[in-house]
Amino acid sequence: MSDPTFEEPSSEVRLSRNIADKTTQRHSYRKIAATGWTSRLFPGARSAIYLSDDHLLHAKQILLFEKYRRFYFSDVEAISFSKSNRWIWVSVVWGFLLFCSLFWYLGHQTWCYVTGALSCLFFGGLLLSNLIAGPTYVVNIQTAAQIRRLRPVERESQLVKFQETIVPIIMQAQQAQQADINPAAA
Amino acid sequence: MSAGAFCPICHRLLATSQWNLQDFTACPNCQAPTRTLVFPAMVKPTSSVRPEPRNETEAGCFFHNNSRAENVCSSCGRFLCSLCTLTFGSQKLCPDCIYRRRRQSSEPLFRDQTVLFDNIALLLLVVPVLCLVYIYLGLIFSGFALAIVIIGWRQQRPLVPRSGYRFVLAAALSVIEGVGWIALVWLVVWLIQSHPTDFGL
Numbered sequence: 056m057s058d059p060t061f062e063e064p065s066s067e068v069r070l071s072r073n074i075a076d077k078t079t080q081r082h083s084y085r086k087i088a089a090t091g092w093t094s095r096l097f098p099g100a101r102s103a104i105y106l107s108d109d110h111l112l113h114a115k116q117i118l119l120f121e122k123y124r125r126f127y128f129s130d131v132e133a134i135s136f137s138k139s140n141r142w143i144w145v146s147v148v149w150g151f152l153l154f155c156s157l158f159w160y161l162g163h164q165t166w167c168y169v170t171g172a173l174s175c176l177f178f179g180g181l182l183l184s185n186l187i188a189g190p191t192y193v194v195n196i197q198t199a200a201q202i203r204r205l206r207p208v209e210r211e212s213q214l215v216k217f218q219e220t221i222v223p224i225i226m227q228a229q230q231a232q233q234a235d236i237n238p239a240a241a
Numbered sequence: 242m243s244a245g246a247f248c249p250i251c252h253r254l255l256a257t258s259q260w261n262l263q264d265f266t267a268c269p270n271c272q273a274p275t276r277t278l279v280f281p282a283m284v285k286p287t288s289s290v291r292p293e294p295r296n297e298t299e300a301g302c303f304f305h306n307n308s309r310a311e312n313v314c315s316s317c318g319r320f321l322c323s324l325c326t327l328t329f330g331s332q333k334l335c336p337d338c339i340y341r342r343r344r345q346s347s348e349p350l351f352r353d354q355t356v357l358f359d360n361i362a363l364l365l366l367v368v369p370v371l372c373l374v375y376i377y378l379g380l381i382f383s384g385f386a387l388a389i390v391i392i393g394w395r396q397q398r399p400l401v402p403r404s405g406y407r408f409v410l411a412a413a414l415s416v417i418e419g420v421g422w423i424a425l426v427w428l429v430v431w432l433i434q435s436h437p438t439d440f441g442l
Contacts (some may be wrong), residue, residue: 084401105401109331114401119361122354123400127329132283133246135255137273138265193249199282202247222278229281 084112088207088217091188093181104207104217109228111196111221113203124203126196128228133197134221136214142191149182188212246277292322303335314338349400358393359407362386366414379422387415 084105094100102115111131113124156178159171189211195202208217245254251271259266265274292308295301300310302322310320316338326333329350334342342348365386369375375382390412397403433440 086401103401112400116357119357119364120354121357121399121401123352130282131280132243133260133277133279135246135249135275135277137249137268137275139250139273195247195249197243197246199243202252204249218278225280233281233285 083107087220088205088213090207094206100206102206104205106220106224113205124201126198126203128225129232130198130200131196131225131229132199134194134218135197136192136194139191139193139209141209142185142189146182146185149178149185153178153182243283246279246283248273248275250275292324316342352400355399356393356397357399358389358397359405359411362389362393362411362415363407365389366411366418370418375418375422376425379425380419383415383419383422386411387419390415 084107087104087106089103090101094102102113105112105114109128111126111128113126115122115124153175156171156174159167159174162168162171191209192211192214194205194208194214194217196205205217208214245257246260247253248255248268248271250273251268253268253270255275255277256269259275260277260279262276265276267273268275292302292305292311294307295309300320302308302310302325303319304325305322308322308324311323312321312326312333313319314321314335315332316334319335319337321333321335325335327336327339328334332350339351343351345351363386365382369378369382390408394405394408433442
């Protein structure tokens with residue numbers, strides 16, 4: 056006797072499944088944060104966070120693929136963040152390269168001046184944008200099954216905005232779930 | 242209940258006294274200033290998944306007939322006991338539906354990656370030019386890239402909104418590179434035919 060679990064469903068069941076599949080809600084995603092344009096230069100560094108009805112989607116682009124991780128609001132256990140010194144070190148690097156760019160002016164040639172000006176403009180712009188973007192953090196999101204680093208919200212302004220958007224939604228989802236489980240307590 | 246919250250820097254457990262504080266506190270292990278927002282799911286007691294036996298008047302699980310049905314599969318409508326119910330956000334699914342839907346590439350809920358055909362086409366067009374392989378195999382690479390653009394235009398299904406400009410760019414580049422390669426070959430042949438002595442012929 057065959058196990059009914061692995062039997063091919065009847066045509067009626069298949070029809071109802073197809074209808075159910077077609078009526079399954081397709082999620083619409085709204086981008087809430089993304090890594091900066093410099094991340095496009097490094098494969099695997101580009102990622103973005105999208106907001107859906109019941110979950111967060113972390114999309115990480117690795118050259119030819121895009122990998123997705125879902126964090127359902129009802130499953131999120133913690134969001135932890137630590138201050139990091141990355142922005143200081145990056146500023147030091149851009150500042151050093153800006154200083155090195157000034158050596159072009161020792162050339163006393165027109166093309167040296169032009170190259171120096173362009174170089175100063177480039178590295179100065181990077182330094183300025185890094186300073187304007189502000190301090191960096193290391194942000195992790197934790198569920199029972201996974202802990203993931205959220206690179207798109209590692210700047211202070213992005214992190215504050217992310218918290219303001221996400222924390223109320225997570226709290227609301229988990230309180231609603233709690234109310235479903237234990238209506239008396241709610 | 243989970244083990245607790247972890248420090249993002251050293252990945253060690255943080256003390257419960259550090260949870261949900263307004264200010265940053267030093268991690269006990271690495272001393273990094275850390276702040277942790279802990280949600281009710283952290284302290285939610287883990288419910289037992291042992292299914293309860295059913296009596297004569299109750300509906301049974303589709304997979305375990307002796308267990309009491311507690312949920313209905315959101316996809317196929319089968320009755321499920323607590324052991325067979327798998328929750329995905331707001332949906333409760335049976336293992337059979339999860340197995341089936343994981344195999345369907347069109348199912349967005351279970352898709353964990355997508356192939357970016359537009360990036361492949363652009364790489365096929367840019368890398369040969371940079372490596373100078375274009376001189377010998379330019380037409381083949383541009384043909385491949387155009388084929389990938391045509392296939393990928395229909396096949397690429399990213400979960401998140403993605404602009405189609407890369408496909409347009411790849412198609413335009415593949416045509417330009419293909420025509421350019423034919424022109425290059427024609428030019429070389431014309432030069433050889435018009436000045437055969439210069440080429441030692």
